[in-house]
Amino acid sequence: MNIQLVQGNGIPVYLQIVNQVKYLISSGRLQKDHELPAIRVLAEAILVNPNTVAKAYRELEVAGWVIKRAGAGTFVSGEASPLNKLSQEKIIRQSISAVLVEAKQMNISLPEIKDLVDEEHHKLQINQA
Amino acid sequence: MSSSASAEAIVSIKNLTRTFNDKIALNKVNLEVNRGQIFGIVGENGAGKTTLIKHMLGLYKAQSGSVVMFNKNPVLDPPAVLSNIGYLSEEPDLPAWMTVSEILYYSASFYPKWDQQYADKLIDAFELPRSKKIKELSKGQRARIGLVLAQAHRPELLLLDEPSSGLDPIVRKDILGAIICGVMEEGRSVVFSSHLLEEVERVCDYLVMLHKGHILLSGALDDIIADHHIFTVKYAGPTKSPLNLENCHKITNLGPEIRIECAGEIETLKQNFCQLSADIIHHRTMTLDEIFTARSEDPQFSLGIM
Numbered sequence: 364m365n366i367q368l369v370q371g372n373g374i375p376v377y378l379q380i381v382n383q384v385k386y387l388i389s390s391g392r393l394q395k396d397h398e399l400p401a402i403r404v405l406a407e408a409i410l411v412n413p414n415t416v417a418k419a420y421r422e423l424e425v426a427g428w429v430i431k432r433a434g435a436g437t438f439v440s441g442e443a444s445p446l447n448k449l450s451q452e453k454i455i456r457q458s459i460s461a462v463l464v465e466a467k468q469m470n471i472s473l474p475e476i477k478d479l480v481d482e483e484h485h486k487l488q489i490n491q492a
Numbered sequence: 493m494s495s496s497a498s499a500e501a502i503v504s505i506k507n508l509t510r511t512f513n514d515k516i517a518l519n520k521v522n523l524e525v526n527r528g529q530i531f532g533i534v535g536e537n538g539a540g541k542t543t544l545i546k547h548m549l550g551l552y553k554a555q556s557g558s559v560v561m562f563n564k565n566p567v568l569d570p571p572a573v574l575s576n577i578g579y580l581s582e583e584p585d586l587p588a589w590m591t592v593s594e595i596l597y598y599s600a601s602f603y604p605k606w607d608q609q610y611a612d613k614l615i616d617a618f619e620l621p622r623s624k625k626i627k628e629l630s631k632g633q634r635a636r637i638g639l640v641l642a643q644a645h646r647p648e649l650l651l652l653d654e655p656s657s658g659l660d661p662i663v664r665k666d667i668l669g670a671i672i673c674g675v676m677e678e679g680r681s682v683v684f685s686s687h688l689l690e691e692v693e694r695v696c697d698y699l700v701m702l703h704k705g706h707i708l709l710s711g712a713l714d715d716i717i718a719d720h721h722i723f724t725v726k727y728a729g730p731t732k733s734p735l736n737l738e739n740c741h742k743i744t745n746l747g748p749e750i751r752i753e754c755a756g757e758i759e760t761l762k763q764n765f766c767q768l769s770a771d772i773i774h775h776r777t778m779t780l781d782e783i784f785t786a787r788s789e790d791p792q793f794s795l796g797i798m
Contacts, residue, residue: 370690373776375717403676410668412530412695413676418714464724464774468746 364393364400366409367487376411380419388428388439390451395441399429500527502649502681503548507557510543510705517543519705520557525683525698527648530675532692532713533685534784535702541685544702545653548683549579562648575603578647582654584638588627592620592637596644603645611644618666632663639670650674652684656691664691671695689780693717701784708787713780720778720786721761723752725770741786749773753786 366383387393406413420437423429430440466476503525510518518540525531533541546552547559550566550573566573600606618636656664674680686692700710726749741753765772
């Protein structure tokens with residue numbers, strides 16, 4: 364399960380984990396009954412407080428995205444309906460809109476934003492490699 | 493700071509005040525660290541972070557107030573307190589002429605609880621050359637040796653004073669990894685000071701923000717983040733109504749839109765904007781960095797009026 368944290372975007376760490384697991388499930392990249400990494404394993408892999416991972420898993424469980432089986436682990440529940448293309452676009456549009464609002468406040472032009480997007484995309488690819 | 497009544501405090505500091513030549517270094521500082529917590533101390537240079545940590549180590553005696561570590565006074569009973577602490581400073585003070593093996597052998601003699609197998613495991617994990625002298629090691633390798641020495645006696649509390657300062661990202665990851673593993677595998681508590689707020693945001697349960705010796709803010713990290721917001725709003729009507737929100741830090745006029753940094757419960761704030769006929773264009777919580785800047789510029793985070 365590939366979770367990539369972005370620092371300094373004003374989204375709390377636990378919420379970034381929650382959102383990314385939701386997207387992985389909705390896009391079909393995590394299937395029903397897929398086992399999520401143990402809290403300790405994920406905490407160590409992405410270098411965050413284990414309590415933060417536990418909080419994210421609890422939130423996903425309460426919302427019905429995952430199910431905790433005693434003594435076994437945490438699994439994708441399969442209840443979530445897959446996101447269609449429109450819903451995916453809506454989520455990305457919201458994030459882009461947030462960036463545009465802040466860029467406007469800082470007087471950063473659209474071509475500059477596009478350059479920054481390319482740079483960050485490049486960084487992500489290097490991190491994933 | 494909030495803590496459950498049943499939790500066991502291993503660090504308890506009450507009303508600690510310290511002056512150096514009439515200059516206040518710490519002013520009525522209160523904090524409590526419970527077992528298993530990761531506790532961050534943040535603040536700019538000169539805020540009082542190191543002075544606070546030196547009190548925990550018993551290197552300074554409280555001029556007023558009290559410092560209790562593991563239910564003991566660190567000044568009166570240093571062996572009982574220091575044997576339970578693993579300490580790493582920004583620049584570990586290690587004898588330059590010793591080899592890695594020698595410093596391990598030398599340090600082990602101070603600690604009855606020294607675990608050589610654990611030390612060897614850490615030395616191997618950090619790929620430290622045992623036969624090399626300390627003076628031949630890079631800054632990152634010296635920081636790693638410092639981490640091994642701070643942990644090999646399996647302390648109950650890891651006390652790190654700006655451990656990441658000036659280090660490359662790989663060594664900083666080792667330090668964060670050591671903090672997280674120590675808590676998960678050993679049930680260890682960690683207190684660390686840092687000016688790298690992104691790291692603090694990643695690993696801390698609780699934190700205290702120091703500014704010129706005063707506590708600006710302390711509490712559970714999640715609560716602190718959840719209570720600080722940046723809104724971008726726009727008035728529905730053509731005329732500007734006066735905006736009067738409690739706990740506003742900064743209001744920036746951006747033409748038709750207004751950017752507001754404020755603190756408070758999110759739903760209450762949204763209702764306030766609604767009553768003012770202001771549409772919320774964008775909202776996000778503030779980063780720890782932004783909170784620290786806002787609070788240190790305006791410690792009262794007081795009433796803002798536009």
